[in-house]
Amino acid sequence: MLGRERPEYIAMVKHAPDSLPLLGNAIQFLKPRHVLFDWFVKCQQKFGRETFEISVPSLPPGVVINSPEVLEYVLKNEAAITKGEFFRDRSWDLFGYGIINASGELWRAQRKAGLKFFSGTNLDIMIEEVLPEIYHESTRASLSQAAEGRSVVDLQKIFHDLTTTVVGHMAYDMEIDATSPFSKAFDHASSQIGLRFQNPLYSITEFFTGSSFRASLREVKRFGRQIVSEARKRRAQEAFESLITNTDEEETELMQQRQQPENNEGSGLGFGTLIDSLIEALGNPKIVADAALNFLSAGRDTTAQSLTWTFYALLRHPEALKRVREEIDLKFDVKPSDKQSFSSSAMTNSDSDEEDVNINVSDLQPTNLPYTMAVFYESLRLYPPVPFEIKQTTQPVTLPDGTSLPAGAVVVWCIWALNRSFSTFGEDAQSFRPERWLEVPSPASHVDSETDSDTHVNTAAHKPSLRFTGSKHSVGEFPVFNGGPRSCLGKKMAELMGAWTLMRMLREWEFEEVNDGLNMDSSSGERRSANSLTLPMEGGLPVRVTRRRRRV
Structure with a gap:
């Protein structure tokens, strides 16, 4: 740290490897993102669960935590350890007053609006109505065209299109295209914001080279204003029509519905679009626009990227892919009630399967698809959609391992x-x-499960069913969905959308990765992530697609 006395806490923790006099760890933070992540893995393996110091000139004093106990403490103590000025100064231009930056009452109001939107009813609508419709109208059409033309298609783009359209429809009652100027501008702005956390001189470099970044920010903010403007016009029109057509009894019923007590997370009645909840909770159009953009980013980017890395992992591990398909086929193709309708030697081409089975939320629970969900979680573990987190102390804090931090650390x-x-x-x-x-x-629980008509995994082969154990690790051990007051609101939506998409696409299509050797980490042979606040795959995931033929 230059130009100031080193805080006392530094004597209590170890120093990061590869530290240089005066520069500290600045060189590491200037390296490509995937190299920086490898360095953090190296540090984690060196220090285990110990806290260690990092130092970069011009930045506040800092530590890296590795202990699950310490991380849980940090996540729970929102008042003492929050996003802070360090994060907000770098992310403000993109996220503004949104939930990612917000604290206090402004954060609570946005979280409450999010809770209303992620209701059980809305999740049912997404799985039973919205996802199937968008998949058949857009996703399936793109894959069919690629299969017929033997052309290469980017799965990351396919998933981004799908999640963007779903979130646009469900949250904002808008048609939002992943190829729109807004989407491209947001992706570019997010990558530039990510660079700010690695470059302590970003304000200087952006002054000379930031014209395209500033243009992207203008487009993003324009779209945020458009979301709010269209929603307010729609609400005004609905209010006018309601005033004309509703009887006194209907108006009273609507008022009673609005005054119903709130429901717990992930349950209860549907509350319409997210933008409606944000307008009612926040009022100020500028704050509503920032909040809407924050939720849009979280809903579309992280889920699309999770699906991209999951398919990448399956294509690299054919045995896992085979097991997922067997589980999906057993659950959705050969139910006991359906067996009589199939010839024992028949082959089905998925192109004739367009009517599909009706899928609901209960079909996609981990109890029904344990191996599929295990694959999804293992992909989230190795390729977390938010790979890096930063908070800042608002007051002196002593962590559970004894590390003392000054305010502002x-x-x-x-x-x-x-x-x-x-x-x-x-x-x-x-x-x-x-x-x-x-x-x-255990054998006893297996005997009980065989009496349940919903039990399906491997029972046909007289093997014990598998049980998914996603909760076996604490939030501190597996912090993919965050924890404490800021735990991920969209966790259930991401799980359901992931399971539905895996089920639908793996039943119907075969995929072959097109590996051109580019965008690869030369040391590991793995695909690299692009620079961003999240984890997009650099260069996308190009594949060839063929229709799957399966024996039923």
Whole structure:
């Protein structure tokens, strides 16, 4: 740290490797993102669960935490350890007053609006109506065209199109296209915001080279204003029509519905679009626009990227892909009530399957698709959609491991590295192994489960059913969905959308990765992530698609 006395806490923790006099760890933070993540993994393996110091000139004093206990403490103590000025100064131009930056009453109002939107009813609507419609009208059409033309298609773009359209429809009652000027501008702005956290001189470099970044920010903000403007016009029109057509009894019923007590997370009645809840909770159009953009980013980007990395992992691990397909086929193709309708030697081409089975939320629960959900979680572990988190102390704090931090200190944890911890996930923590999320129930529980008509996994083969154990790790051990007051509102939506998309696409299509050797980490042979606040795959995931033929 230059130009000031080193805080006392530094004597209590170890120093990061590769530190240089005066420069500290600045060189590491200037390296490409995937190299920086590898450095955090190296540090995690060196220090285990110990806290260690990082220092970069011009930045606040900081530590990296690796202990699950310490991380849970940080996540729970929102008042003492919050986003802070360090994060807000770098992210403000993009996220503004939105929930990612907000604190206090402004944050609580936005979270309350989010809770209303992520209701059980809205999740039912998404799975039973919105996703199937958008998949058939857009996603399936794109894959069919690629299959017929033997052309290469980018799965990351496919998933981005799908999630953007779903979130636009459900949250904002708008048609939003992932190829629109807004989407491209947001992706560019997000990548530039990500660079700010690695470049302590970003304000200087952006002064000379930031014209395209500033143009992207203008487009993003314009679109945020458009979301609010269209919603307010729609609400005014609906209010006018209601005034003309509703009887006194109908108006009273509507008022009673609005005054109903709030429901818990993930349950209760549907409350319409998210933008309606934000307008009612926040009022100020500028704040509403920022909030809407924050939720849009979280809803479309992280889920699309999670699906991209999950398919990438499956294509690299054919045995896991085979097991997922077997589980999906058993659940959705050969139900006991359906067996008589199929010839024992028949082959079905998925192109004739367009009517599909009716899927509801209960079909997609981990109890029904344990291996599929284990694959999804293992992909989230190795490729977390938010790989890096930063908070800042608002007052002097002593962490559970004894580390004392002054007010204004930066607290960092690298989820990418934590999810590769040998202490938590064993010596094979670097390997893709979905089985780590599964267990075989005891014989007694297996006998009980066979009487349940919903039980399906492997019972046809007289093998014990598998049980998904996603909650076996604490939030501190597996912080992909955050924790404490800021735990992920969209966790259930992401799980359901992930399971539905895996089920639908793997039943119908075969995929072959097109590997041109570009965008690869030369040391690991793995695909690299692009620079962003989240984890997009650099260069996308190009594949060839063919229709799947399966025996039923």
